[in-house]
Amino acid sequence: ILNVEQSPQSLHVQEGDSTNFTCSFPSSNFYALHWYRWETAKSPEALFVMTLNGDEKKKGRISATLNTKEGYSYLYIKGSQPEDSATYLCAEAGGTSYGKLTFGQGTILTVHP
């Protein structure tokens, strides 16, 4: 993998459903993996920053895991609510000795009431 890639590109779920997204990243020169939520007309806001292989982080109904050896991270949302509708971005800090922050294209989540 040469770039940060996210899947799926978009997702429609019903209120109450649980869902998950994938972020794949180059596993060489890795420093950190970031997840952001970007709501319409707002700025992206950080959810998690993870650095260690096997890291798991949780904030309310949202959690994330990290596998640096194989170069992927999962973001999980339990019991989706309409207010969870947003674009979810992951970003890798790495790739060079200075650790620039490179974003994927995002997963657009729409939660229907």
Place this chain on the structure above:
Amino acid sequence: DTGVSQDPRHKITKRGQNVTFRCDPISEHNRLYWYRQTLGQGPEFLTYFQNEAQLEKSRLLSDRFSAERPKGSFSTLEIQRTEQGDSAMYLCASSFGMNTEAFFGQGTRLTVV
């Protein structure tokens, strides 16, 4: 500190004109990033600074784009001889190191007519 601020919020310019955007990061943050975002895409890396040093500039960026952070505080992004393809949202973000979350400004939306 009220967060990352960008100015202006919107800019409409005629093709061929030069434009300059400003970003004021969170004061204690040493890293400052510039990204460009177009519809349906994630933030595309343009350049970033650690203090006043410009660490990397995207190879996709033409010579018409230049950025500065003269005193390691605010930064400016200049686009010379704008083209219609430069129309996008220009985002600035700052952080303290690569392993901490980045905080984003509201962005500057550029429209080249």
